[in-house]
Amino acid sequence: GFSSGLTIPGSLQIILRHYQVHRRNIGLSLWGIAALTPFTLGPFIGGWITDSIGWRWLFYVNIPIALSVAAFIAILLFGREMEHHHPPLDWPGLLFLLIALATLESALDRGEIISWWRSSPIIFLGMISLLALMVFAIWEWYGRHPLLELHLLKRRNFLIGGMVLFFTILLFQGSIALYVVGFQLVMGYSAWLVGLLILPMAIFSKISFILTQRLLNHLDARILAIFSLLGFAAASFWVSSYNHPASFSELLWPQAFVGIFLGSLFPSINTVALSGLSGPAEMRGTAFLNVLRLCGQAMGIPLIATLFDRRTILHAHFLAEGNSTVMAHTPTISSSNIHIVHYIAHQAAMLAFNEIFYIAAWGFLLGAGLLLFSKRVP
Template structure:
């Protein structure tokens, strides 16, 4: 079935969605309702990347698995989402952007419902994979439809509204996840998507169904897609299972590593030679794209790894409830919400490298502040770096995307944006796995070092043991109590190591971004970056 729209007859025959300016901008109440509907879908999507973070201990406890195994709930969604992103262009041309967007929202609702019903970790991970796969087209298409709803001169306002949604969701996610986990049960972090998604899908169809893009049948790179799924899945499972199976002492891990490396090599060769590659790797020939995309990916991996680690540490070692952990992590978006419109206006006359350098400077400072955390840190000490980090977030994402897309020809912008988002989301999943694995590894090292100083013939240790036994503990109970204290201190020291390492990485990234060339003033500004999706 082909949708024919006379005003779109001159649309270019490429894999990008049809230009939204083929239709007149929406007016009045329709534009307001369309903005709310699209924003609600984006809110629901982004919320699901953060709402599970503070609920991991509750999910892990109820399903009878370790917290490190529970992180699969986050990484499975992120990897599946990354795999589906490069397919957005082909799916849009095959089904139309409005139909694809609404289908994505409705399938997301079904997947969310299944997640809430999951009886064990394996089924929950499977449904999270489904949720991530169907979520892929939602965010890029929401930007396309949002831009088409506003006149060109108000495209900045459209993208500011869109960006505000993506910043509010990470603020609300930890709060909602913590409150739901403490007062109800974890399945409700998924069930809340159902009413939001239904209203969004209904309103989007009512407003946009007559603004459909033309449909064209295009070949899909099946071999490339299979290779993409194989090497990413193998690498992710290797990262998640490595600690549990003692890394390369396990034949299973070695097999996964071989599959990942061989799959990646064949994927690169195939994509560089195929006529219709699922991922256009030739984009890496451009300096700005390479520097921008890699910088964005590394920074996001470190940022997201810390976002997952902090609430885990607060709940497992500091005795915080899920709600309290959410209150500590949620304010990260407050300054970002206030400053993002300001950064958007600055991009028109400021070198984006300057803004990104400022953002990384803030991130490095925040990481150094967190490297001073102790088990005695009060809530204000924990909150200060979180609040300050919001200023870095405002100058982090949009300028880096603008720099990545600067200088790209119009026909390459969609591919560049898709590949950049793919790298970023995949890096976020890897950052989660690496940070949690390092946390456990370094905690074991610190535990061994601390235990060396707690020998029974040590005067201080002997006095502590004597005091505990005098209080009614058996010798075994006293030793277990001391071991628990050592373990808590070791995990805190390990978290501090990761925060300190994160600070160093951000300092290095401030230099890396300057290898990119600045575009012309206004080139790659937010309007262009948004349209790229």
């Protein structure tokens, strides 16, 4: 996590520093396409590796790839001029932020295991996270060289853009993780087949991203962002409408539909948030948005997974309560009725799956409505 967190701002800084001004849009377009790749091609490649040679190879292949990329970058950047005049690092701010995020993520990851707020450790972790976050906010607001420029939140577009980015990536990352894992557990798909379901998203997102770079020069970014969120909402409503085991082709089309809007969503939201900023202020704003994006990704998976588990248990309870055969044999259910229990568990998981995407759809609609209150982006 520490190493991967360095790659996003590091790679962006390299492009902004070493690309000529009139070719910078090309570099940023290539960078944006690369940034979308893990969401889209990751499940496809990972599914093939898992089914073909085993899940451990997902980690083994990282070694030669990382070493090769590091060597390639070293060769390309060797001898280039580098600037060393940077403001001092805000070590207290970094420590407070680290404590806040680490305790919060620990609470999210362990909450389902140790019964959330009924557990003393979760309450303790939550209080520590909240306290550290409050101290961090006060320290950064009055600091001379803040780690995150919180004063940017006084700008309406940055505040709205940051909020929409955080909750959009949270819902998107959580629902994609549920999509990948849920179809393996609920419908018995292999990792390879689930990767194939995500593949259309990879194809169409690249095309739409290239078109977005051209449209942003001629169109208000708010329109693109709102249009993309409406597309995400429509796709989520689409997925939530399946009340029976859908065929592979039926599941494929919503992902292609999402891919059309994925390439335009995040560039347009970033443009809205960073509108009116330039130079160092724009770089500080970009760093702030990257933190929000990473936090949304990290929190989305455990939150959506927990909500899915809770709703599955609730639906299973009501489905079993309405089945006299199951209730008559509880708790010593006979082997002849075990298929009824499995069927109820399967249907409960499908209902919970639909509910998650229904909630996500309304979340995307809320984000689109919130963007209406932002200022026009020239």
